[in-house]
Amino acid sequence: MNVRRSALVLAAATAVIGAVTAPAVAAGPSPSASPAPPSGLYGSTDPTYDGVWRQSLALLAQHTVGVRPAAAAVDWLTGQQCANGAFAPFRADVTKACDAKIMVDTNNTAAAVQALTALGGHRDATGKAVAWLKSVQNTDGGWGYAPGGASDTNSTSVVIGALAAVGDKPAQVEKGGRSPYDALVKLTLPCEGEGAGAFAFQPDKKRKLAANADATAAGVVGALGKGMMVEPAKKEETAACSDSGSPSPRQAAANGAAYLTKALGKDGHLKSALPGATDQPDFGNTADAVVALAAQGGAEQAARPLKWLERNSSAWAKQSGPAAYAQLVFAAHATGTDPRDFGGADLVKQLNATGPALRTTTEPSGSTGESGKAESATDDDSGNGNIWWMVGAGLAAGAGIGFLLSGRNKRKRP
Template sequence: MFLRRSITAVAAATALCAVTAPAAQAAGSSSRAISGPPASAATEKKLPAGLYGKADPKYDGVWRQSMALLALDAAGAVPARKAVDWLAGQQCDDGSFTAYRADTGTTCDEKKTPGDTNATAAAVQALSAVGGQDAPVRKALAWLRSVQNKDGGWGYNPGSPSDANSVSVVVGALAAAGEQPEKAVKGGKSPYDALASLQLGCDAGKAKRGAFAYQPGKDGELAANDDATAAAVLAGAGSGMQAEKPSGRSAEAKPLECGKGDAGDGKPLGRDEAAGAGAAYLASVLEKNGHHLLAVTPGAEGEPDYGNTADAVIALAAGGHRAEARESLNWLAAKLDSWDKSEGDPAAVAGVMLAVHATGGDAATLKGTKLLDRLVATGPEPARMPDEKQATGAEKDEDDGAVLRWSLLGAGLAAGVGAGFLISARRKRQGQ
């Protein structure tokens, strides 16, 4: 969710995602749901029947499918089998996933299309949510552990420097699979150690304290990145993109306190303190901008960033800061139709659905907008919609009994009719 949006923005300018994606994200991003150029009629005909979205899936097929399945599950719908099978079928033999495999009958080429930690982690979250996919989930987690960096984090591709967004989506995968992210240790470092190294502390300006950088700059400097901060806050909550529905009272997002020997002394904050400080920074930025985040990509600077705002809602809600999250969700509800991707882009629609779910609402709708219907319109019809009643065991037994009774009755009638024909035929023969 927090990194994929930048990939297709640079896809037209490069054929090597592994190099450009981190650079694009470090500079900022404007729309997670960008999914390549509009699909031509020829492209649409070639798209798999189980895939959500009509645009070219080259750069985001696995990501948007994962988002769609997560949102369907959050709304109480049961995805179509072919939709789940399509995602599981994208897995490479080593357990990884790439952005998209047009031909799953060929072996993945690690040199041309190296494993994608973001796509792999997103797929793990989705397959864990829908259930019945233990084998591919285990293989994917094993691959993710094998490419973990010595600082405890992950980069976009194996061997690339750790970044806040990649670390977050992998933490979400571990959590979704029922594992404890803090126990995923490499070189004595956990994912939270990697995130702590990216957080701005008391040596930063007051307005930036608590924020997270995407990656360090050339000289090791850290620049606050709103999307990376949302990602780190979600990871700090130990949650994936499908955050659990909230319980209890909303917690206040408290800013980083300096002058007490914490980050001011160069000592990283603990997981909870780091997430709380990040949430406070995020909440302050949202309030300053009128409860939404702003785009920073070239040509879109200063415009509303709908996708990142949805990310922020999920992160704040997962951290227990529901009051701040709902303010931004209300903004999304009011401005949703101004977003050109809110109709036909499955990742965009799914992101908003997951934001609604995280704040305790019905993921199928937002202030009268039927989000689930919009998502379903982009792909295969779910096996069951949330409003379709699933028969209980007793009801099934009753139905089976009714079928049996009608079958017996039908058999009796048929037997009676048959006997009538036999009697009639016998009489005719006797009368001859």
């Protein structure tokens, strides 16, 4: 949810970044040289690495607060889908069929499914997308960012959200006899030692797990079988870590929530894991932590980081764009907070302003059904290509562009 794609991009980029020379980085295009964003797209920055992601979050957030987006915005997202059902971060020319050069991925596909399912009228598109997601499920039950890549917590969790959105039961979506929950539980740390209760992003080269706050926020929500937009837990539950050999998904969520509570520390926010930014607040991950804590234990459990966001997130959201505003809307919704008065800011108005004019009562809804036409509005490394694509995303982040600043991370997927 935050720059949730960032963890994966950075991990992949780190593995090969030594092969990228300094001149190559310096020679990259400046943000000002980027072409104008396509009509219908939310945000004004280059959509190469996060177009579908930020569009999906923006549309889902608007739906959450009862806003009907413009037809052009919905049509832009549906138009990005490949014939096999998958989505890439951005296709500049949608008149050309997707080929091997189009780097489709699980995260953008799952995010689009969640948004289009919420909007309604897109069963054909979401059905194809979910079928594709199931076709690239790993034998451990999880998903990596790219098809064939090693399973990671963030990707597995966002796919769980997509499955739940269309009414599938994630526990019954199996590959090799293992479900997504099996994959998530294997990525949890025990309740003793450093990072107790956390989720790791992926095992390292030595098969060891390291606590990752971004992955933990995603893992808590995924282990509960929920998507990006969640309601507060109906029953207050303690975020306590309890070992039981192999914890149940629900216990894994409680363990992860306990880790997040501790990681938020006395300041009430998470710190950035980006290189050279150790002491800087991580607004996106903090927003994701609010959603995770509220989903697991109720709004009160998320009260302190929520208050911190209300006081401090305005400048970050303005700089980062639509996905950031969407993350804050999700945090507000998960805690029963009014997103139109979030620390004095109207998140809904600010999000709306980053995209095309909202639909009027006489404007087509842009809700494309199986016919593909707008309905009226009444009432591991699966190849060097993927690795270098991820490096490109990492370099873009260094220049202040793309989803590392716009919101998840994915980070891993911003």
